[in-house]
Every structure is written in structure tokens, then in C-alpha cells.
Amino acid sequence: MSISFRDRVAIVTGAGGGLGRAYALELARRGAKVVVNDLGGSRDGTGHSDAAASVVEEIKVAGGEAIADGSSVTDLAQVEAMVARAKQAWGSVHILINNAGILRDKSFAKMTMDDFKAVVDVHLIGSANATHAVWEMMREQAYGRILMTASSTGLYGNFGQANYGAAKLGLAGFARTLALEGARYNVRVNTIAPTAATRMTEDIFPPELLARFQPEAVAPAALFLVSEDAPTNVILGAGAGVVQAAYVTLTRGAALREPTPEAVAAQYAEITDRTGETVPQSGAEQAMTILQRLQGQ
Numbered sequence: 649m650s651i652s653f654r655d656r657v658a659i660v661t662g663a664g665g666g667l668g669r670a671y672a673l674e675l676a677r678r679g680a681k682v683v684v685n686d687l688g689g690s691r692d693g694t695g696h697s698d699a700a701a702s703v704v705e706e707i708k709v710a711g712g713e714a715i716a717d718g719s720s721v722t723d724l725a726q727v728e729a730m731v732a733r734a735k736q737a738w739g740s741v742h743i744l745i746n747n748a749g750i751l752r753d754k755s756f757a758k759m760t761m762d763d764f765k766a767v768v769d770v771h772l773i774g775s776a777n778a779t780h781a782v783w784e785m786m787r788e789q790a791y792g793r794i795l796m797t798a799s800s801t802g803l804y805g806n807f808g809q810a811n812y813g814a815a816k817l818g819l820a821g822f823a824r825t826l827a828l829e830g831a832r833y834n835v836r837v838n839t840i841a842p843t844a845a846t847r848m849t850e851d852i853f854p855p856e857l858l859a860r861f862q863p864e865a866v867a868p869a870a871l872f873l874v875s876e877d878a879p880t881n882v883i884l885g886a887g888a889g890v891v892q893a894a895y896v897t898l899t900r901g902a903a904l905r906e907p908t909p910e911a912v913a914a915q916y917a918e919i920t921d922r923t924g925e926t927v928p929q930s931g932a933e934q935a936m937t938i939l940q941r942l943q944g945q
């Protein structure tokens with residue numbers, strides 16, 4: 649079964665380089681018309697360049713269709729104007745890949761709140777801005793595929809990335825509720841946690857692994873998650889051609905013998921026992937499991 653994006657319009661944020669560029673090129677190669685968004689800043693989010701224009705050029709040389717957009721995802725008015733341009737040029741937007749990002753790594757002890765807010769602003773608020781700008785259109789046309797970009801840092805933590813981790817797990821949480829709200833409108837929302845050698849990770853990748861961890865090796869998972877037959881509400885990890893699924897699981901837990909912290913301590917082994925753990929598909933489902941536990945099931 650081949651996956652085509654013919655007649656689909658896609659916006660990829662932060663697509664002037666790294667992973668976003670790889671997604672944009674592959675979407676275009678498979679027939680999508682692509683808005684290549686990128687502010688063209690440096691890794692910490694400062695400055696500007698015409699990174700988006702050069703990716704558009706690459707797509708056009710390969711015979712595809714694309715337009716460049718230099719908006720910052722942090723600016724709702726600019727993002728709305730970008731969506732309006734796409735609609736004017738091609739009639740609609742079917743796919744949004746929220747990929748733009750910056751880093752301000754420091755241990756939390758040394759991190760300023762400006763560093764914290766700047767990172768949350770680009771990743772989390774930026775993704776919410778772009779999603780908000782397409783959401784109504786996708787609901788009305790009963791078709792939408794949205795991908796959030798989380799990270800192993802969001803899912804599992806990494807030293808020196810408290811700001812980034814907060815934003816990234818925020819994105820996974822954002823996707824969860826959108827997947828529920830979008831379901832009856834055929835708007836599917838997923839999350840990817842990529843691992844790739846890009847300028848973002850250039851100082852941590854051993855040189856011998858660079859060739860394997862190319863951004864192009866993440867693109868298959870990202871494209872699957874925005875395809876016609878994409879699932880919804882899933883988190884995939886992807887790097888070097890390996891694709892994994894990440895879950896937020898819930899143990900069966902324990903009904904406390906008495907309502908005290910001492911009882912939590914005494915029953916801690918039972919509370920954390922992973923035998924029979926589940927993966928609730930909504931917050932309401934967790935509440936149901938509590939009721940079931942009280943009924944001794």
C-alpha cells in the first residue's frame with residue numbers, strides 16, 4: 649500500500665532545516681503542496697534567515713509545489729496570516745506538523761525564567777497557535793491530521809532541559825485532548841518523539857552515529873502519522889529507522905486500608921505493582937478504573 653499526499657495541503661513549521669525540512673521534502677515528493685514555515689533563527693531562537701526559501705527552492709527543483717513562510721509560530725496573527733495564505737493559494741489545509749523549536753539548555757539552578765518562558769513559548773504556545781489557526785477549518789471540512797513534536801526529554805527527562813521537557817510533555821498532553829475533541833470530525837492528532845542528528849543535537853551525537861541518525865530516517869514515522877489512515881492519540885518515538893510506541897500506563901493500584909500517608913507507605917509495593925496495568929484512552933477512563941478498584945475488580 650503506497651501512501652500518497654496528492655491533493656493534500658500541508659504546513660510544516662520550523663521546516664527550514666533539520667527534521668522539518670526532511671518532512672517537507674518527503675511530503676512534497678509524495679504529492680503534497682507544502683507551506684515551509686521557518687523563522688530562520690539560530691538554535692536559541694534569536695536572529696532571522698531565509699531558510700524556508702531555500703527548502704522551497706529544493707522542492708521546486710524536484711518538481712513539487714511549496715511556498716515559504718517566515719512567520720514566528722509565537723505570533724498568532726502571523727500564523728493566522730500564514731494559514732490564510734495557504735487557503736488562498738490551495739483552498740485548504742489538511743495537515744499540520746508542529747515542529748518548530750529552540751533550545752536554551754541549562755540546569756534548572758542556572759536557568760532564568762526568560763529561558764524557561766522562551767522555550768515554552770516556541771514549542772508549546774507556538775504549536776497551540778498554529779493548531780488553533782487550522783482547527784476550525786479542519787473540523788468544518790471533516791479532515792485534519794496534526795502532529796505534535798514531543799521529545800524523549802518530555803517523556804523521560806534529560807539533565808539541563810527542564811524548560812524543554814515541560815514544553816514537550818505539554819505537547820503530548822495537548823495532543824491527547826485534541827485527539828478526543830477531533831475524533832468525530834475526522835481530525836486525528838498524534839505525537840512524535842524524534843531522535844536525529846541536527847543542529848539541535850550536534851554537540852551530543854557521537855560522529856560515528858551521525859550517518860545513521862539522519863532526519864530522513866525519522867520522516868517515515870512522521871508521514872505515517874499524518875497520512876489518510878493514520879491512527880489518532882498515539883505517541884511514536886523514531887530515530888535511525890527504528891520506530892517505537894510510548895504509553896502512559898496506569899497500575900491497578902491499591903484501595904487504601906485507611907486514609908493515611910502511612911497506609912500509602914505500607915501499600916506502596918501494591919500501588920506500584922505493574923501487573924495488569926492498563927493504558928487509559930481518556931482521563932475519564934482513569935476515574936472508571938478507580939471505581940472498579942473500589943468495587944474490588
Ligand code: NAI
Nearest residue numbers: 662666667687688689720721747748749799843844846848
Ligand atoms: P532544528 O533546529 O534544525 O529545527 C528547528 C527549526 O525550527 C529551525 O529551523 C528553526 O529556525 C525553527 N524555529 C525556531 N523557532 C521558530 C519560530 N518561533 N517560528 C518558526 N520557526 C522556528 O532542530 P531539529 O532537531 O530539526 O528539531 C525539530 C523538532 O524536533 C523540534 O521541535 C525539536 O525540539 C524536536 N526534537 C528533535 C530531536 C532531535 O534529536 N533532533 C529530539 C527531540 C525533539
